[in-house]
Amino acid sequence: MHLHKFEKIWLTFGVACLVVFVSIVGVSAFTQDHTPAGGLETIDPEKVDQTAPFDHPGVTQIDDNTYQATIVAMTFGYEAPDLKVPVGKEVIFKVTSKDVVHSFTIDNTNINMMVVPGQITTKSYTFEKPGKYLILCNEYCGSGHHFMSTEIEVTE
Numbered sequence: 001m002h003l004h005k006f007e008k009i010w011l012t013f014g015v016a017c018l019v020v021f022v023s024i025v026g027v028s029a030f031t032q033d034h035t036p037a038g039g040l041e042t043i044d045p046e047k048v049d050q051t052a053p054f055d056h057p058g059v060t061q062i063d064d065n066t067y068q069a070t071i072v073a074m075t076f077g078y079e080a081p082d083l084k085v086p087v088g089k090e091v092i093f094k095v096t097s098k099d100v101v102h103s104f105t106i107d108n109t110n111i112n113m114m115v116v117p118g119q120i121t122t123k124s125y126t127f128e129k130p131g132k133y134l135i136l137c138n139e140y141c142g143s144g145h146h147f148m149s150t151e152i153e154v155t156e
């Protein structure tokens with residue numbers, strides 16, 4: 001009788017631990033907007049123009065301290081009108097390509113992301129100094145590669 005009781009207690013404890021563990025993993029993975037390990041945000045490269053948020057590229061404010069910059073890369077340029085963000089705020093860059101592999105590289109920052117068609121590349125960055133920053137392509141993508149650039153303005 002005693003053994004049976006302890007078995008029950010341990011079984012309940014085991015199940016409770018499992019539930020707690022799974023909840024912690026699940027909640028931290030999804031509430032912080034992390035893609036699960038090995039997961040990847042994908043997109044149909046043929047339908048970039050019709051797929052949110054790339055149907056309206058540019059800067060949108062998410063909350064008091066966060067902005068999102070959505071950018072479409074293509075041969076040979078970046079589609080992102082009015083790239084302007086305030087200094088000292090988190091900017092979440094979301095970039096995809098309509099055609100071949102490009103890069104999204106911002107001069108004088110550690111942002112240097114590869115942009116692959118079919119995938120959405122995301123990186124968060126906070127500019128510490130105002131000014132104009134050059135954005136360029138670091139990945140050879142064809143005859144116009146050297147002209148592929150734009151800029152982002154960081155305002156006070």
Ligand code: CUA
Nearest residue numbers: 102137139141
């Ligand atoms: Cu795009 Cu090089």
